[in-house]
């Protein structure tokens with residue numbers, strides 16, 4: 463088998479943790495993902511981010527597919543390998559992973575349906591994602607952005623061993639989406655960030 467083909471196959475392999483399967487997002491996940499991303503309970507800290515139509519979800523999947531194709535990793539569909547709480551094995555519970563941003567750093571993220579919260583699953587998925595991002599592009603820092611009013615997500619990042627790189631509200635011109643630059647936000651990273659990269663991450667809002 464050629465090295466290129468081997469690489470492509472490695473990229474598309476699902477990752478497992480003790481209770482989860484993380485598989486590359488595909489267009490087949492759009493309904494499941496929209497169920498989670500269209501649920502206002504998953505956007506309590508950023509109501510404007512809620513997906514109101516499937517087109518938004520499709521575009522998020524396209525971004526994940528592009529990140530994986532070009533950088534070896536992206537966001538994943540997360541399914542249970544075993545029952546957790548009231549949820550059955552095989553259940554799609556949400557999305558976790560990291561997309562490569564144009565500024566040259568990974569953007570780590572996760573969003574699960576409320577019934578899956580409180581079982582340590584985000585920590586499990588984020589740990590596997592951090593490992594995969596570093597394996598795929600070791601020279602690119604792994605960053606994560608979170609609002610100060612989201613202590614659960616902050617805890618997940620701290621438990622992962624990421625360091626706080628910045629905390630504040632920048633008032634910078636946002637590079638995309640709604641303007642959240644005035645809100646108190648935190649940036650975490652797996653290593654020291656160059657000033658240029660940190661400024662660019664902060665400017666994302």
Ligand SMILES: CC(C)(COP(=O)(O)OP(=O)(O)OC[C@H]1O[C@@H](n2cnc3c(N)ncnc32)[C@H](O)[C@@H]1OP(=O)(O)O)[C@@H](O)C(=O)NCCC(=O)NCCS
Nearest residue numbers: 504572573574579580581582583584585608613614615617
């Ligand atoms: C963020 C999210 C994925 C976390 O999922 P989860 O599976 O419940 O997270 P985990 O169980 O792995 O970890 C949660 C941690 O927060 C802690 N925690 C729970 N409530 C808390 C609170 N009010 N304050 C501080 N910490 C809290 C838990 O004790 C746990 O820490 P521990 O492992 O040290 O005990 C989930 O809440 C979610 O999908 N939220 C909506 C989307 C979102 O906010 N995404 C992140 C955007 S940056």
